[in-house]
Amino acid sequence: MGRNSHCTEVERQLVKKLRAEGKTYRYIANTLGRSENFVANSLKKKCEKENRGRPRLTCPAEERRVVLMAKKDPFVSSRQIAAEMGLNISSRAIRRRLVDANLPGRKARRVPLLRKVHIQRRKAFANEHRDWCGPTGAKSGEIFYLVTK
Known part of the structure; x- marks a missing residue:
């Protein structure tokens, strides 16, 4: 039951x-x-759910500030966030708050921006291989542009 x-x-x-x-x-x-x-x-019977486990060291306002800092600068580390906010909690606790907010626990990768020359070369490649059926099994005539306009 x-x-x-x-x-x-x-x-x-x-x-x-x-x-x-x-x-x-x-x-x-x-x-x-x-x-x-x-x-x-x-x-x-009580209507409210009982809180179980150890109480959190951060209040909801501090948790929102942690998430906001991570969204503003995705390159900042959890240690830097704790130091800037003056919180006396571990960097692991900061990472848990970020995971709760559905923020990835990885550093954002810095990639070079595409220049006009790169975009032109990509378009030329796509046009040359218009009828190519590669390992993806694309039908002939399909063009996959990975270029933003």
């Missing part, structure tokens, strides 16, 4: 309402078609 939620929010509100009106557990259980234990458990 799975561990789904005990009851829906609507059922929980109805149980609370009926109980506030002074109805007994048995009356509420018969009205809802549930057991008396269900009624008792829904009244004492």
Whole structure:
């Protein structure tokens, strides 16, 4: 048997309402078609999830600042972020915050920009090999330009 939620929010509100009106557990259980234990458990069940594990050393505002710094400068390291912010946490903790924000944990590669000569040569190559069926199995006549305009 799975561990789904005990009851829906609507059922929980109805149980609370009926109980506030002074109805007994048995009356509420018969009205809802549930057991008396269900009624008792829904009244004492907490709505909030319990926090488990060690509490974080950073607050949500600091975590947003860490992510913002990494987005502004993708070449900055986690140690540099911690030093600039003055946080007393490890660089590993900074990297975990970045992973939570779906930011890759790699350095961005610096590549040379394409000049006009490179773009012209690429277009010439593509036009020369227009009917070429290479290892990709492209149909003849398909041209794959990897050049931005």
